[in-house]
Amino acid sequence: MSRILVVEDEQHIADGLRFNLEAEGHDVTIAADGERALASILDDRSSYDVVVLDVMLPGRDGFEVASTLRTAGQFVPILMLTARGRPEDVLRGFAAGADDYLPKPFELAILIARINGLLRRRLWNEGKTSGVPAADTYTFAGRTLDFTAMEIHARGTSYRLTQMECQLLRYLVAHAGQPVSRGTLLENVWGVHEETDTRAIDNFIVRLRKYLEDRPEEPCYLQTVRGVGYKFVPGGR
Amino acid sequence: MTRRQKAISFFVALCVLLVAGAISLNVGWIVITAERAPLRVLLFGIITFGLIISGLIVYTVFLVLEIRRNEEHDTFINAVTHELKTPIASIRLYLETLQSRSLDEQQRQRFYDVMLADADRLHRTVDQVLKAGAASQKPKVIARAPVDIGALTRECVDLALQRHHLQPGAIMIESHNVGPLMVRGDAEELRTVITNLLDNAVKYSSDLVRVTVGVAAPTPDTVWVRVQDRGVGIPRKQLKRVFRRFYRVQMRGLKQVKGTGLGLYIVRSIARAHGGRVFAQSEGEGHGATFTLELPRLAS
Numbered sequence: 001m002s003r004i005l006v007v008e009d010e011q012h013i014a015d016g017l018r019f020n021l022e023a024e025g026h027d028v029t030i031a032a033d034g035e036r037a038l039a040s041i042l043d044d045r046s047s048y049d050v051v052v053l054d055v056m057l058p059g060r061d062g063f064e065v066a067s068t069l070r071t072a073g074q075f076v077p078i079l080m081l082t083a084r085g086r087p088e089d090v091l092r093g094f095a096a097g098a099d100d101y102l103p104k105p106f107e108l109a110i111l112i113a114r115i116n117g118l119l120r121r122r123l124w125n126e127g128k129t130s131g132v133p134a135a136d137t138y139t140f141a142g143r144t145l146d147f148t149a150m151e152i153h154a155r156g157t158s159y160r161l162t163q164m165e166c167q168l169l170r171y172l173v174a175h176a177g178q179p180v181s182r183g184t185l186l187e188n189v190w191g192v193h194e195e196t197d198t199r200a201i202d203n204f205i206v207r208l209r210k211y212l213e214d215r216p217e218e219p220c221y222l223q224t225v226r227g228v229g230y231k232f233v234p235g236g237r
Numbered sequence: 238m239t240r241r242q243k244a245i246s247f248f249v250a251l252c253v254l255l256v257a258g259a260i261s262l263n264v265g266w267i268v269i270t271a272e273r274a275p276l277r278v279l280l281f282g283i284i285t286f287g288l289i290i291s292g293l294i295v296y297t298v299f300l301v302l303e304i305r306r307n308e309e310h311d312t313f314i315n316a317v318t319h320e321l322k323t324p325i326a327s328i329r330l331y332l333e334t335l336q337s338r339s340l341d342e343q344q345r346q347r348f349y350d351v352m353l354a355d356a357d358r359l360h361r362t363v364d365q366v367l368k369a370g371a372a373s374q375k376p377k378v379i380a381r382a383p384v385d386i387g388a389l390t391r392e393c394v395d396l397a398l399q400r401h402h403l404q405p406g407a408i409m410i411e412s413h414n415v416g417p418l419m420v421r422g423d424a425e426e427l428r429t430v431i432t433n434l435l436d437n438a439v440k441y442s443s444d445l446v447r448v449t450v451g452v453a454a455p456t457p458d459t460v461w462v463r464v465q466d467r468g469v470g471i472p473r474k475q476l477k478r479v480f481r482r483f484y485r486v487q488m489r490g491l492k493q494v495k496g497t498g499l500g501l502y503i504v505r506s507i508a509r510a511h512g513g514r515v516f517a518q519s520e521g522e523g524h525g526a527t528f529t530l531e532l533p534r535l536a537s
Contacts, residue, residue, distance in 0.1 A: 010323050012354070012355060013330060015351070017330070058494075083319045
């Protein structure tokens with residue numbers, strides 16, 4: 001669950017945003033002016049995952065809030081949501097430290113997609129992906145997966161893993177024994193919600209098989225489930 | 238802000254330099270021609286230089302005024318953009334919510350109410366812009382009929398209380414006259430005047446709204462409607478300017494109050510069209526403001 005701060009003085013829009021973001025499964029807090037927003041964000045550091053910031057606020061406006069946060073070393077992702085849509089306003093928003101800028105009126109689906117984009121970026125930066133346990137090592141059939149060091153020890157050799165290989169393996173291990181579709185993997189490991197090009201995963205699987213399997217062309221741990229995706233079987237076939 | 242101030246100070250400096258140049262030329266002219274030329278030529282030169290100098294000053298004053306007007310116009314565009322787009326954004330947001338989420342009946346009713354309130358707000362803004370446009374048109378034809386200003390004021394107060402979700406005591410009416418006070422005019426326009434004054438009083442009150450409305454006849458021929466608030470007040474220098482089109486009160490530390498800068502302009506032009514006037518009084522910042530609408534009284 002992500003914590004989102006909505007800084008908006010228009011009661012109606014604030015309530016509407018809260019309703020929708022909560023329906024998306026986020027935890028929403030509302031601040032009605034710049035001062036309260038600053039106090040709330042700077043008070044308990046980095047407890048918000050995204051800030052949705054209006055510009056025309058009573059007291060200190062959104063530009064000021066954003067630049068104050070950045071000067072204070074607070075780098076929470078900021079999405080500016082404002083009626084001011086002229087190019088100079090957009091540029092000013094980014095100059096003040098916004099990560100994204102959406103003019104009002106906005107499309108709800110696009111706002112939610114952009115918020116998810118910022119959340120995803122934050123997850124990537126922190127090197128963790130949703131739904132994956134934080135186990136550091138995992139051993140099966142004489143093979144050891146070290147997620148912290150990003151290494152596989154198998155058949156007397158060590159293989160270094162890339163970040164994405166490591167994430168993918170972690171996800172598969174966490175869902176051991178269950179078939180996982182390519183779409184699910186893209187969504188939960190890569191954080192991409194798109195139907196196209198799910199075959200990109202196959203290349204990763206091919207590489208992981210080279211590390212783990214005795215005979216990669218006849219895999220028994222990383223199995224293909226026809227018409228679905230992949231399945232990790234710790235005990236082998 | 239700073240760009241505007243820079244432009245103004247540049248042009249003022251330019252004007253001072255040019256005037257100084259013109260004056261020294263003028264003095265030189267007098268010194269050179271005083272010995273040989275006849276008085277006629279001397280006078281001609283002095284008058285010409287005088288005209289040039291006054292021309293320069295007039296030119297600079299107009300330029301500075303124009304820069305100020307331009308700035309006010311910019312703030313107006315920003316304010317109207319905000320006032321128009323916010324309710325549209327809100328209505329859109331709720332429509333999309335209704336479209337894409339499954340809601341129970343109670344939630345749906347609540348969302349409809351929010352959307353209606355936003356549509357009203359949008360309507361008020363559009364209305365205000367249109368009224369300001371009508372107010373700047375010169376030949377003003379108003380329907381004239383006897384109007385009981387006391388009853389009209391009470392009606393407006395009730396509406397304002399309802400619109401701003403206030404307790405009944407927040408806006409008090411003081412009436413000193415027993416009988417009805419009649420004026421001749423357009424009830425709809427006068428309603429706009431009183432509503433605008435009340436809206437301002439509420440908007441510029443800080444957290445606690447305490448507004449007093451007085452309806453009185455100070456002389457046998459005039460009627461006063463007084464709206465007094467205990468809000469942020471108005472600096473003395475701006476008491477007249479607040480009635481200008483697009484003008485918004487500027488004070489350090491004033492929390493941004495939303496609006497178009499048209500309300501009092503409309504108030505003034507309606508008051509004038511009715512043969513009356515409107516003026517503001519304030520003890521200064523933090524001491525509230527009093528707006529008085531004065532109209533000619535209709536003998537009943």
